[in-house]
Amino acid sequence: MIGRLAVFGATGDLTARFLLPALAALRHAGHVGDGLDLLCAGRQDWSTDQYREWAADRLGPSPSEDADAVVASARYVRCDVTDPDEVAAALAGDGPVAVYLALPPAVFPAAVVALHRAGLPEGSRIVLEKPFGEDLAGAQELNRLLAALVPEQAVFRVDHFLAMSTVQNVLGSRLTNRVLEPLWNGTHIAEIEIVWDETLALEGRAGYYDHVGALKDMIQNHLLQLLCLVAMEPPITLGERDLRDRKVDVLRSVRPLTEEDAVRRTRRARYLPGRIGDRDIPAYADEDGVDPGRGTETFAEVELEIDNWRWSGCVFRLRSGKALGTDRKEVAVHFRSVPHLPFRHGGAAVPNVLRFQLEPEGLSLDLTGTGSGTDAFTPLTLTARMDPPPLPAYARVLLDVLTGDPALSIRGDEAEEAWRVVDPVLSAWRKNLVPLEEYPAGSDGPPAR
Incomplete structure (x- = not known):
């Protein structure tokens, strides 16, 4: 299991509503423990304490011990995900990292380019939320950028459904x-x-x-x-x-x-x-x-x-x-x-x-x-x-990312074929x-x- 998780867009709705609770569920089920290095990155000029206060508030007035532990483990850095130097500084550390882009899809291409220029340790993984591109041409270009960053097996185009x-x-x-x-x-x-x-x-x-x-x-x-x-x-x-x-x-x-x-x-x-x-x-x-x-x-x-x-x-x-x-x-x-x-x-x-x-x-x-x-x-x-279910959907998504099982993620050619179906309707x-x-x-x- 990979030991580092970096969430870019960590102050957004996706992180608050789904990713942090999912990590708490994984802790409760014994799938992750104190050894997981959780980096949370966003554009807000916050300290780690401010971020932890924000996260605790979003998790509700009566969080569980597992939720408290997730909040306490989070490190926050201010980072522009499109700036290679800031990305490299944020990801500094030993060992491979799972990078979760909890960002608007329009930002994906620039973020992937920045990650490529910053350099990722061997064995790293990248996670993207749907939709994958804006159309067929956009999906093809995004796949080209991802292929230059990590192998296809390390790309998790997640659909929590x-x-x-x-x-x-x-x-x-x-x-x-x-x-x-x-x-x-x-x-x-x-x-x-x-x-x-x-x-x-x-x-x-x-x-x-x-x-x-x-x-x-x-x-x-x-x-x-x-x-x-x-x-x-x-x-x-x-x-x-x-x-x-x-x-x-x-x-x-x-x-x-x-x-x-x-x-x-x-x-x-x-x-x-x-x-x-x-x-x-x-x-x-x-x-x-x-x-x-x-x-x-x-x-x-x-x-x-x-x-x-x-x-x-x-x-x-x-x-x-x-x-x-x-x-x-x-x-x-x-x-x-x-x-x-x-x-x-x-x-x-x-x-x-x-x-x-x-x-x-x-x-x-x-x-x-x-x-x-x-x-x-x-x-x-x-x-x-x-x-x-034993785990909520997003907890299963994160578990697959951390363990490296891409079976329930979308392969590159699959993302393109889905756009082939929809593009004529959009036109x-x-x-x-x-x-x-x-x-x-x-x-x-x-x-x-």
Whole structure:
């Protein structure tokens, strides 16, 4: 396990909300101890004591002993991550280091160049948050810069969705249950929905979100990763090469979207004023820090098809929206109807839908049964709840970084293939070929077409 962790952007929201609690969880589980050298770097002109006070405040009024220990172990330095001399001074020390860039994606290229010029000890690793680049060309350039810095095996393009136990359950359910695999194809499945709808609105994230939008923030990475796990062929092993090879196969098989396809098969929208529970939500365009002229979407939907033997005839619908009336975070597998119902008075059977609930964790299957007589159909739902995961998602991410296991990180060619899928949509949206619709906050989204 690597002994040094350097977090650049250590005064940001990502570090406060996820990385520091993740380190506390790793300490609690016995994966890290006092031997981990934790360097926290930011642009604020703070002392280490000031940083520790800030971190303790962000961790809440009643932190655990493990959280206290993480805060006490942190060393803070002021550093411009784009300045090679300041980066070299911050990283001075013995042994390899894991460098976590908890920074806006636009800063990644300059930060990687500075790290290259500063020099990293052999065996070091670099961690980047999504999105990886702004488009395909940007991802290719970022990969070129990373390749000059460290080997591909030492690059961790992290997507914490892949570390969620419920997301891993999608793959686990497929590969460990013989009853599913013979049906897991377009012959038996008509449509698969991959949905991340949330009641949360902007929540003060305009500085990031207004430059990204729902398509880049959720679909280009998180939901395409779920698509890979749902649609991939069974890998030989779950080692990093086998698993990531099969994921790339899926992305390469996604049918390219033309401009006409983007008009017919994609939607974008943003929320108007509304009410969610007891909260009054302003229009997205009126949120603090938003530039209405950018036309940033808070709702995105993309319909894809996969050109291979297994998935011929199946539609994959990826959707994500903010400020909606209900949270819906799931993978819903819609099976085709049976070819014949041998009942005297007909009627309609409930379509079979297998749902992997992502948050909260769960699994359900919609079936049809018969009631008091052979002509009465009764909807049945089988449900199961998952045990809480041993580690939160970001703790699993950090553990993989520290131990050097890249299986759940995004490989360079995989990041590029994901942009290949999304780039035609972005192009069509920039040309205003797809109208920017609107929906009231607290609703189900834009009206159905």
